[in-house]
Amino acid sequence: MRVGADTRTVSLPRLLAVQIRAVLLGYWRIPLFALFTIGLPVMFFAFFGLPRLHQEITHHVSVGAYILASLGAYAVSNVLVYNVGIGQAQTRARKLDLLQRASPLPGWIAIAATLVGGLVLATSALVVLLLVGALAGVSLPPTHWLLLVVALLYGAIPMLGLGLTIGYLGSSGNLAPALASLIYLPMAFASGILIPLTQLPALVTSIAPYLPLYQVGQLGWNAVGAANESALQAVFWTAVWGLVLGGLAVYAYGRDQGRKFA
């Protein structure tokens, strides 16, 4: 059975599929996974959206739709910062990355699977939230629902960069949970996705436009027709943030790899 020059390997698409499945299984098994990732945005919607579902926030836009767009941005970025970012930090802290590196699994497949797995999870969290919203009585034209999903998944790009940067900062990976809370939580509040922009203090309102999550929020609000800035602007600044945070993530990843595998 043992051949002299055995050059067999598992095909890359198959490896990717195996690894995506492994990533998703890992997310599924995290205790409290359902509560935090899927449940929290839905719970916030129940608290803040349901009581004022049909009030108009601006012309023809209901509070329900506005809050759904805000919490949609929150749901997506939660997954990318907590599940992907902290998840990746845990992979490093556990030294699973070393064992993977010693196996025939290419490093870039492991990363690609993490990205795809994170996006699948983010989409699921978003779709569950929107379904709950629709069932609760938020009504939007079908194209708006679709636009909302597409806009927020585009907004996932910078948040993926932020998540991975947090996940790869520090030499051990133990820093990530603290970093996530320190960077992400205040940003979520200051961006107007947990508290409407109009109810934020003036100082915070003036800082908000410089935050990446604010731009993701604008993408969502544009999709439901409740934005205070143009869609084009939001698309542009989201792309800029995608490059900046994506670049930071690549840098942090490269540094980590260099430390371990140079």
Add this chain to the structure above:
Amino acid sequence: MSTPLTSPGAAVELSDVRKNYGRVEALRGVSVTIKPGEVVAMLGQNGAGKTTAISLMLGMRRPTAGRVRLFDLDPGDRAARSRCGVMLQESGVNDVLKVRETVAIFRAYYPHPLPTARVLELAGLEEVANRKITGLSGGQRQRLYYALAICGDPEALFLDEPTAGMDVESRRAFFGDIRRYASEDRTVIFSTHYLEEADQLADRVVVIDRGVIIADDSPAAIKSRVAGRRVTFTVTPSATAADFAGLPISGLELRDQRVRFHSSQPEQALAATFRRGWDIQNLEVVGADLEEAFVSLTTNRVADLPENKESK
């Protein structure tokens, strides 16, 4: 490629390999060729360079100079790695997954893996197969890492200090597994601190000290080189290394009045010592165990170096 293959068909080949971490020289010119089917122990103390050598063999790190080949391929080549199973000294898995799931994931990385059930059986994990990894004991966890190393049915097994943290019983069982594995004409490369382990398992022992190979031979030959007696006594006034010049001793250690050395001819060494007319007290002559014998093999060299290695 400029250099022709010196040993075509080798499982692992390191030619004049150096590896620096910043200014630290972890390997200082190591050459070793391991043929398919060999069971090789890499013996050395902490920091000797064993882990670095293994990570270079597996392409996890790149040599600063020299050449590394794995199955005649670049060690980073997936085709080469698909023929290897690995147990690292420091590694982990996703704790929230079950044992069976983790084995199933890792075996899928290999082109012709063993069936999951067979892997669980070989590693003695059947009873905990459906348990989450968080709930495993240290020994069971170590068996899981062994399972992940063999799940791809590899031709070569790399084990970096596999018995660290195992109790006597699990160590014995583990050695049985490795022997069975090696008996199927596969290559096994493992690192250890203990000459005893090397002696029990390997048919070749490569002794690494401070980044160089200081011995490469059969376990019997290595043992005969280091076997002997440990002699300790106190002497007043204190002696110097020069006083012991020409005696059949090794691993001489002098600390205040205390003298300690190894010798394969202790009677002769002591006779010469007594002839000096010193006041010798607290004399002890005991059989050096293998660990001590190994230390004597390496401390000889350490004494030549300007700064002494941290003790223990």
